[in-house]
Every structure is written in C-alpha cells, then in structure tokens.
Amino acid sequence: SREAELALEQEIKSRGRLRQAREAFAAVLVPTVILGTGMWIAFLSFGNVRDRRPEIGLLRALGVRGGQILVLFLGRAFLVGAAGAVAGLVAGHLLCLYGGDAPPDVRALGMRLDWKLTAGILAGAPLVAMLAGWLPSYLASQQDPAEILSAD
Numbered sequence: 001s002r003e004a005e006l007a008l009e010q011e012i013k014s015r016g017r018l019r020q021a022r023e024a025f026a027a028v029l030v031p032t033v034i035l036g037t038g039m040w041i042a043f044l045s046f047g048n049v050r051d052r053r054p055e056i057g058l059l060r061a062l063g064v065r066g067g068q069i070l071v072l073f074l075g076r077a078f079l080v081g082a083a084g085a086v087a088g089l090v091a092g093h094l095l096c097l098y099g100g101d102a103p104p105d106v107r108a109l110g111m112r113l114d115w116k117l118t119a120g121i122l123a124g125a126p127l128v129a130m131l132a133g134w135l136p137s138y139l140a141s142q143q144d145p146a147e148i149l150s151a152d
Helices: 002-051 053-061 066-098 104-109 115-141 145-151
Strands: none
Touching (some): 002 066, 002 115, 066 115
16 A cells, blocks of 8 residues: 555656656747748748749839738738648647557647637747748838839
C-alpha cells in the first residue's frame, strides 16, 4: 500500500516534469514557427508583387489609387492566412482524432477542442499574414505606373 502510494507519487511528479518540458519546448517552437511562416509569407508576397508589376502599372495608369492597391494585396494576404488557419485546424484535429499510428501522447495533444485556442488561431493567422505582407503590399502601392509600363 505504501509502495503503491510512493509509485503513484513518483508517477505524478514524472508527468509534471514531462508537462513542463513540453511547455518549455512549445514556448520556443511556437514563436519560431510563427516567425518562419511570417517570413515565408513575406517572401511569397514579394514574389507576387514582382510578378504582378504590369497589372499594378495598368491599374495605377487607369486611376486606381495606391491605397486601393495596398488594400487589394493586404486582402489577399488576409485570405491566405484565413485559408491556412482553417486548413491547419482541420488537418490538426483530424490527425489527432484519427492518427491511428501516432503514439498515444501525440494523439492526446488535440483530442479536445479548445475554443479559445481555435479562435486565437483563426484571428491570429490572418493577422500574421497581413503583417508579413504589409511591406510588399506597401511597395506595390507606391510604384510609379509610368516606370512600370515603360520597363515592360
């Protein structure tokens, strides 16, 4: 009886240490992933702006203001972030619920739906995408149509 209590107490302490280790790992991993995805979105946005230079020049020549171009590109970044959030949430929940070959610890991470976390992801991913796409969008909105159209 005393041995069982000691074993239970040790198991509780061991699980607490494992939980702390996972939380410490997540505290490093989550910001790193957010930074990495933000940089990736920024590079993709720069590429999109570069590829769309003739269209931007044409729109600007037709009288579309820089602010409207900025809203257009930021709206696209918002939609990319929202689509990524929804796809990631669906894939993550399906993997956690039906990932039969995954170890029990991995499956147990997402077995319950945390509405606060889900709302944070649905709000945060588009925000991160818009922040990452702001500089390329701003640069696109400031381009001179005469310069763009004469180069192409």
